[in-house]
Amino acid sequence: xxxxxxxxxxxxxxxxxxxxxxxxxxxxxxxxxxxxxxxxxxxxxxxxxxxxxxxxxxxxxxxxxxxxxxxxxxxxxxxxxxxxxxxxxxxxxxxxxxxxxxxxxxxxxxxxxxxxxxxxxxxxxxxxxxxxxxxxxxxxxxxxxxxxxxxxxxxxxxxxxxxxxxxxxxxxxxxxxxxxxxxxxxxxxxxxxxxxxxxxxxxxxxxxxxxxxxxxxxxxxxxxx
Numbered sequence: 001x002x003x004x005x006x007x008x009x010x011x012x013x014x015x016x017x018x019x020x021x022x023x024x025x026x027x028x029x030x031x032x033x034x035x036x037x038x039x040x041x042x043x044x045x046x047x048x049x050x051x052x053x054x055x056x057x058x059x060x061x062x063x064x065x066x067x068x069x070x071x072x073x074x075x076x077x078x079x080x081x082x083x084x085x086x087x088x089x090x091x092x093x094x095x096x097x098x099x100x101x102x103x104x105x106x107x108x109x110x111x112x113x114x115x116x117x118x119x120x121x122x123x124x125x126x127x128x129x130x131x132x133x134x135x136x137x138x139x140x141x142x143x144x145x146x147x148x149x150x151x152x153x154x155x156x157x158x159x160x161x162x163x164x165x166x167x168x169x170x171x172x173x174x175x176x177x178x179x180x181x182x183x184x185x186x187x188x189x190x191x192x193x194x195x196x197x198x199x200x201x202x203x204x205x206x207x208x209x210x211x212x213x214x215x216x217x218x219x220x221x222x223x224x225x
Contacts (some may be wrong), residue, residue: 088121096155096167096178105143109153111167113140113178142183148172148199153183159205161212166205168214173199175214189214 078092097112116135123129144153148171155167155176165178166186175187189200202214 083119083121088119090120091118092116093118094158094165096158098154098156098170100154101151103151103153108143108145109147109151110141110143111153111155111183113142113181115140140181142176142178142181144169144174144176144183144185146172146174146185156203157205159207159212161205161207166212168202168205169199170201170203170216171199173202175202 080089080091082088083090092115094113094115096114099111103109103111114135116133119132119134121130121132142153146152146169151171152169154169154171156170157168158178159166164186166175167178167183168175168189173189173191174185175189176183177186178184189202190196191198191200200214201216203216205212205214207213
């Protein structure tokens with residue numbers, strides 16, 4: 001037994017071992033065992049890295065330090081573009097309507113999306129900077145068949161997050177992705193503690209520290225009386 005333990009824990013270099021265990025013979029090649037151990041460690045490390053990269057990561061590049069990110073911080077709808085004549089900056093913007101009860105169109109509900117350009121003029125003649133706002137000629141009609149109590153698409157806010165233009169319906173609690181003139185449901189928010197059937201009355205959205213926040217008025221709905 002002593003010789004057997006010494007052979008295992010103090011093997012000679014490049015040794016090949018053969019041991020009899022009952023009716024079976026076990027052969028151990030020291031170099032092969034080491035190689036298999038290294039390969040196994042690499043495989044385990046690879047799988048761990050793959051798992052950690054999954055899911056939604058919204059860490060942004062901060063102060064020049066590159067971190068893993070899936071959050072597109074373009075604002076409002078594009079990065080700043082050169083102004084006309086190469087002077088100043090232009091931004092692609094958009095506004096959305098809350099038509100309230102007038103949003104219904106037969107079996108669906110609509111909202112109007114209007115795009116435009118916000119241009120910032122830098123003066124070089126001593127005058128203060130100036131802003132110019134222009135709108136596209138045609139509005140985009142976005143519609144949905146999701147409703148609550150016969151009302152829907154009362155969109156209250158627009159925000160750019162994760163490379164998508166988002167809006168929230170204050171009747172159904174649905175957060176839509178507005179893509180190519182289509183309103184694609186992305187999230188459904190419930191009111192209160194999230195365990196009720198009533199949709200969340202989302203009135204505003206904002207992005208802070210790469211997180212999207214959707215909020216309401218902060219009080220119960222009241223009448224004019």
